Amino acid sequence: MQRRSVLGLFGSLIATGVVPAGAASSRVFRINVVADPAQMDPITLSEITAGRILKNMYEGFTDVQPDGSVKRMLAESWETFPDRQAFRFHLHQGVKFHSGRPFTAKDVKYTLEAILAPDSKAGLAAPYLDTIVGAADVKSGKTKTLAGVTVVDDATIDITFTKLDVLFPIYPIYYMDSGTVAEQGPDWMSKVSAGTGPFVYKSWTRGVSVDLGANPAYWGGAPKIAGLSFLIVPNGDTALSQYDVGELDFVDVYPETFRRVLANKRYASQLIKVPRAQVSYLGMNQNLYTPFKDKRVRQALSLVIDRPAMIKGLYGGAAFPANGFVTAGVPGYQAGLPPLKYDPALAKALMKQAGYPNGKGLPQIDVTTTATFKDEAAYFADQFQRQLGMPTKPKIVERATHIKAMNAGQVALFPWGWTADYPDAMTFLGEMWYGSSPYNRSRWESADFDRIIDQARSTVNDEQRYALYHRAEDILLADWGGIPLPTTAVLGLRKPYVKNATLTPFGFSSFQDVTLG
Amino acid sequence: MAVAIVVTFLATRALPGDPIQVMLSDHSADLQLAARLRAEYGLNRPLVVQFRSYVVGLMRGDFGLSFRYVNTPVTQVLRESLLISPLLAFSAISLALPIGVFAGVQAAIRRNSAADAGIMLILIAGLSIPNFALATFLVYLLSVRLELLPVAGWGTFRDAVLPVAVLAIPSAAYVARLTRTFMLEVLDRDFVRTARAKGMRPRIVVYRHALLNALVPLSTSAGIIFGGLLSNTVVVETLFNIPGLGRLAIDSIFARDYPVAMAVVLLFTAFYALINLAVDVICAGIDPRIRANLAAS
Numbered sequence: 002m003q004r005r006s007v008l009g010l011f012g013s014l015i016a017t018g019v020v021p022a023g024a025a026s027s028r029v030f031r032i033n034v035v036a037d038p039a040q041m042d043p044i045t046l047s048e049i050t051a052g053r054i055l056k057n058m059y060e061g062f063t064d065v066q067p068d069g070s071v072k073r074m075l076a077e078s079w080e081t082f083p084d085r086q087a088f089r090f091h092l093h094q095g096v097k098f099h100s101g102r103p104f105t106a107k108d109v110k111y112t113l114e115a116i117l118a119p120d121s122k123a124g125l126a127a128p129y130l131d132t133i134v135g136a137a138d139v140k141s142g143k144t145k146t147l148a149g150v151t152v153v154d155d156a157t158i159d160i161t162f163t164k165l166d167v168l169f170p171i172y173p174i175y176y177m178d179s180g181t182v183a184e185q186g187p188d189w190m191s192k193v194s195a196g197t198g199p200f201v202y203k204s205w206t207r208g209v210s211v212d213l214g215a216n217p218a219y220w221g222g223a224p225k226i227a228g229l230s231f232l233i234v235p236n237g238d239t240a241l242s243q244y245d246v247g248e249l250d251f252v253d254v255y256p257e258t259f260r261r262v263l264a265n266k267r268y269a270s271q272l273i274k275v276p277r278a279q280v281s282y283l284g285m286n287q288n289l290y291t292p293f294k295d296k297r298v299r300q301a302l303s304l305v306i307d308r309p310a311m312i313k314g315l316y317g318g319a320a321f322p323a324n325g326f327v328t329a330g331v332p333g334y335q336a337g338l339p340p341l342k343y344d345p346a347l348a349k350a351l352m353k354q355a356g357y358p359n360g361k362g363l364p365q366i367d368v369t370t371t372a373t374f375k376d377e378a379a380y381f382a383d384q385f386q387r388q389l390g391m392p393t394k395p396k397i398v399e400r401a402t403h404i405k406a407m408n409a410g411q412v413a414l415f416p417w418g419w420t421a422d423y424p425d426a427m428t429f430l431g432e433m434w435y436g437s438s439p440y441n442r443s444r445w446e447s448a449d450f451d452r453i454i455d456q457a458r459s460t461v462n463d464e465q466r467y468a469l470y471h472r473a474e475d476i477l478l479a480d481w482g483g484i485p486l487p488t489t490a491v492l493g494l495r496k497p498y499v500k501n502a503t504l505t506p507f508g509f510s511s512f513q514d515v516t517l518g
Numbered sequence: 519m520a521v522a523i524v525v526t527f528l529a530t531r532a533l534p535g536d537p538i539q540v541m542l543s544d545h546s547a548d549l550q551l552a553a554r555l556r557a558e559y560g561l562n563r564p565l566v567v568q569f570r571s572y573v574v575g576l577m578r579g580d581f582g583l584s585f586r587y588v589n590t591p592v593t594q595v596l597r598e599s600l601l602i603s604p605l606l607a608f609s610a611i612s613l614a615l616p617i618g619v620f621a622g623v624q625a626a627i628r629r630n631s632a633a634d635a636g637i638m639l640i641l642i643a644g645l646s647i648p649n650f651a652l653a654t655f656l657v658y659l660l661s662v663r664l665e666l667l668p669v670a671g672w673g674t675f676r677d678a679v680l681p682v683a684v685l686a687i688p689s690a691a692y693v694a695r696l697t698r699t700f701m702l703e704v705l706d707r708d709f710v711r712t713a714r715a716k717g718m719r720p721r722i723v724v725y726r727h728a729l730l731n732a733l734v735p736l737s738t739s740a741g742i743i744f745g746g747l748l749s750n751t752v753v754v755e756t757l758f759n760i761p762g763l764g765r766l767a768i769d770s771i772f773a774r775d776y777p778v779a780m781a782v783v784l785l786f787t788a789f790y791a792l793i794n795l796a797v798d799v800i801c802a803g804i805d806p807r808i809r810a811n812l813a814a815s
Contacts, residue, residue: 120558122555208760209673235765236759238757245662246669401536
């Protein structure tokens with residue numbers, strides 16, 4: 002062997018971790034993200050990539066585990082009052098911010114006020130605070146103080162709502178250090194992090210990487226690695242090549258490379274595959290297409306969708322069967338629902354019963370969606386046309402235009418989805434199928450369903466609430482309010498020397514306990 | 519430049535889709551939040567007002583705030599990318615020009631021989647293979663199998679080898695083709711025949727007399743090649759994780775980040791104008807006739 006190749010081989014052995022480059026604690030865990038984060042602070046946080054990075058520096062009252070259970074983090078416990086629409090949170094003691102200052106109730110109040118402040122460009126956390134007493138006054142700028150939040154003592158805080166929001170403890174609201182802005186100025190996020198998490202902000206080279214260092218004073222125990230490095234990798238094939246040569250320890254596989262990864266036996270032992278916390282469904286607006294008013298027609302559409310063929314053919318195996326409207330891994334998921342059948346003969350019979358034998362009498366309709374789902378749209382249109390005689394074809398529109406039209410209830414037939422915002426089935430059932438929800442894009446309504454959802458909104462006990470979700474979901478399924486479609490997968494590759502890191506339906510797991518080699 | 523400013527402003531506003539919708543993504547039914555954001559970014563003002571405040575800002579060197587990167591001025595988003603794409607393009611062209619010219623000259627003086635055909639074959643291949651295919655193949659061979667070079671990244675000399683190579687190969691092929699064509703034209707001219715008849719050494723005839731004459735049209739094309747290179751850097755930057763302007767341009771258009779997209783287009787326009795100016799100066803330097811013309815007028 003030539004000397005250069007030997008050196009190259011040795012170098013690559015170090016890079017892949019077979020030969021340790023140094024003590025385990027000096028190693029940095031390298032993962033990929035698709036683009037630069039749009040924000041670096043928890044107040045303006047509003048997108049997925051930024052959330053993945055910030056999750057390591059900031060914490061909320063709770064966090065969702067890979068198995069879907071809820072773990073208490075900054076809030077040790079909470080209770081309600083018989084006579085008030087309020088929660089009392091008991092905060093975890095002994096928690097310090099990255100600055101060294103202790104985490105106390107005043108920081109919770111500070112964060113909530115900062116999110117509601119009028120010029121804060123607040124992100125996704127803002128809607129969660131709307132029902133807190135006094136929120137409207139802070140939002141309009143009338144006052145800076147949030148009346149409904151009372152600091153009882155350093156470790157206790159009361160939050161009062163106009164109507165108790167039972168989900169408040171599990172909302173992903175990250176709390177920040179109330180002293181940081183005064184200390185570091187308005188652009189503090191480019192210098193430090195102000196959280197309680199296991200990692201601290203080190204540097205961000207735009208377009209290249211975001212680097213975090215370990216927080217040795219972390220209340221849950223210091224990380225066993227030196228830090229995290231989120232490499233900005235826009236292209237899926239590049240990410241896989243980097244993983245192959247050891248430039249990445251863990252790859253979040255992008256959809257364009259799903260097939261390649263699933264087909265490659267070399268990756269099989271390193272593959273992580275979980276269902277995404279994102280429900281897929283076919284929406285049918287009864288107001289815009291009269292045949293949809295008949296339940297038999299709605300059911301017939303579902304019966305000509307061959308879901309196993311979709312999973313294998315359309316998704317190359319990168320999908321899971323879904324029999325309901327809540328995805329696996331989201332608390333409130335109903336396991337054991339009967340699989341949705343593929344039965345074209347029954348579908349034809351139902352259509353005939355409904356008065357549309359072989360599609361006669363069915364008006365024209367488009368299967369409308371964006372370019373991302375053009376394959377699904379083509380498949381459905383083809384099946385509906387061939388099996389049922391429905392005069393239909395796929396129609397592809399621009400994304401923002403499509404979302405606007407769906408929100409206005411102007412799209413008759415559309416495959417679409419919804420990503421879970423928080424770990425509770427209400428994010429699906431309450432947002433998408435509740436009668437008056439602005440995101441009820443198919444405008445399906447059921448008074449019984451709404452009544453159960455209203456009840457669930459007041460049910461603090463988790464198990465009881467999940468039971469209500471099951472009942473509501475059963476009503477939705479029995480009425481064919483929508484048609485569930487397979488849930489797409491989240492795929493990841495993890496080097497054998499990486500421990501305690503995985504992908505969950507919601508994204509990356511917590512990296513607090515990661516070890517490398 | 520003025521035309522570029524107006525056109526890009528109108529073009530970005532004419533795109534379907536709306537930056538506020540993109541910011542809110544699937545939660546866009548929250549009309550109150552949408553209205554608030556629209557006001558904060560000044561998107562609720564009439565187009566003429568928006569345009570005027572944009573131009574006024576430009577005079578001050580203020581490109582505004584990015585829509586995508588919260589609370590971040592556009593100049594900060596661009597700052598780190600600013601020199602990377604021109605650096606890549608410049609490195610590629612400083613490789614492509616000498617190699618291309620040499621290959622083109624060799625093909626021209628050996629016209630219609632086996633060597634000429636061989637060189638032409640390689641040139642056509644270099645021109646025809648799409649740059650992403652070339653990049654993927656080179657990465658697979660040199661980075662993944664042989665592990666001689668990094669797969670991606672930006673910061674060291676080794677990181678730049680593959681990206682520059684992927685940019686230089688098609689450019690060199692194009693330059694070689696042009697050189698061969700211009701040289702063939704020049705070699706046929708009377709003064710070359712005269713020089714040969716006088717007994718001048720062939721190499722001096724070729725390089726000093728013929729090539730210099732071919733350089734003028736070639737220099738003009740070099741400007742165009744540079745412009746094409748700048749746009750090719752988009753693919754290369756995406757594949758090799760390079761934080762350059764090309765990638766930023768595409769990302770910002772998809773994200774409806776109008777201020778960043780407009781700033782990048784304006785920068786490209788400015789670079790392109792500068793390159794053309796430099797080429798004109800070089801041409802005047804090479805060709806005394808142009809200098810004389812300029813002096814006369």
